[in-house]
Amino acid sequence: MxxxxxxxxxxxxxxxxxxxxxxxKHVAERMQEVIRHQWGTRLIRSWSEGWWETPQRVGDRVGRLIGAAPGQVVVGDSTSVNVFKALMGATAGTTRTEIVCDESTFPTDGYIAQSVAGLRNLELRQADPSSLDLTENTAVVLLNHVDYRTGRLHDMKELTEQAHAVGAQVVWDLCHSAGVLPIELDALRVDYAVGCTYKFLNGGPGAPAFIYVPHHRQATFDNPLSGWNGHSEPFGMKPAYEPDPGIARARVGTPDILSMLALDAALDVWDDVxxxxxxxxxxxxxxxxxxxxxxxxxxxxxxxxxxxxxxxxxxxxxxxxxxxxxxxxxxxxxxxxxxxxxxxxxxxxxxxxxxxxxxxxxxxxx
Ligand SMILES: Cc1ncc(COP(=O)(O)O)c(C=O)c1O
CATH class of the missing domain: 3.90.1150.10 (Aspartate Aminotransferase, domain 1)
Known part of the structure; x- marks a missing residue:
């Protein structure tokens, strides 16, 4: 307490x-420092004095709260955008025919799954998590860990195993579970996870979301939004896109530093929880x-x-x-x-x- x-x-x-x-309480004071000193006094130099790496650094702080070892979580964009990246990543090159999504999902997840299904020429099937009926046609399952309407908690271990048993991947939306209970993404071999930071993590209105791409998926993760922040040499200004070999490939464009640093400050209250x-x-x-x-x-x-x-x-x-x-x-x-x-x-x-x-x-x- x-x-x-x-x-x-x-x-x-x-x-x-x-x-x-x-x-x-301390977030307001920290933001004064960020605005006056980092943005004001240090001006453009702040990008090379820590701002550039903020998405990965803060990602690791979130990672500690969701069972992800360092180097697998990046913060940025919204949950909606990160659902898109994860589903596109999970369906790249698939020969399977369907995406399955939980039928009482938060609407944005369903809408984005519908877009991805259209872009990939797949069917979107909605099902209750208690009877997903996954088959070898299922490319990926998108599930909310906690249902936003009823508060029902889905069994991450059991459902991840069900997906893996048919060779499907799983994307977990942790918006309502990050900062609520221990989560073991690495231990359960989850394929992708996303979530927001403005709810239980207290990151502030519209705070950047996070995406988890585990080490074993990073080399093949095909971020559909190939922005310059995900490039292996973002300041090489090269004409062709070559993704960063690590989690930075899940980045897209310039991070919203003010929001991200407010989140960074807010995460201090979680340090010894x-x-x-x-x-x-x-x-x-x-x-x-x-x-x-x-x-x-x-x-x-x-x-x-x-x-x-x-x-x-x-x-x-x-x-x-x-x-x-x-x-x-x-x-x-x-x-x-x-x-x-x-x-x-x-x-x-x-x-x-x-x-x-x-x-x-x-x-x-x-
Ligand atoms: C389960 C879930 N997914 C996604 C979102 C929202 O995503 P975004 O931050 O992109 O608006 C919410 C917001 O309440 C949510 O509850």
């Missing part, structure tokens, strides 16, 4: 860290909120036991109920047509917050 490290207004119960994480302990706290908070909602209201909690740090509740007039909750200082969000979502970031949500939020919800709906 590190609430004192975060800027959250007095009296606010913030349960939307699964959408936009709260700002660690034990993810197994954090997971226990997340499970305790969500269990307590669930119990109180079930005891105090007749609302249906739709989040299963296998879950991330989110509890979703079915509720008529979800939008109005959420507006009323926010008016009373309990900030969550809603998704159409009738779902209230409450995210529990254990770094700053307290046991008392979980109980008071359920009580406030009960006052409104009863």
């Amino acid at each position: 590190r609430r004192e490290l975060f800027d959250i207004p007095e009296g606010v119960i913030y349960l939307d860290g699964n959408s936009l994480g709260a700002p660690p 034990d993810l197994a302990e954090l997971r226990e706290r997340g499970l305790a908070l969500t269990a307590s909120f669930r119990q109180h909602v079930e005891k105090l209201t007749s609302l249906e909690v739709i989040t299963p036991d296998q879950r991330g740090n989110q509890i979703s509740v079915r509720c008529e007039n979800a939008r109005n109920v959420m507006d009323e909750l926010i008016g009373r200082g309990v900030i969550g969000d809603h998704r159409p047509p009738d779902i209230l979502r409450f995210g529990f970031a254990p770094l700053y949500v307290t046991d008392d917050d979980a109980i008071r939020a359920a009580e406030t919800l009960a006052e409104i709906v009863n």
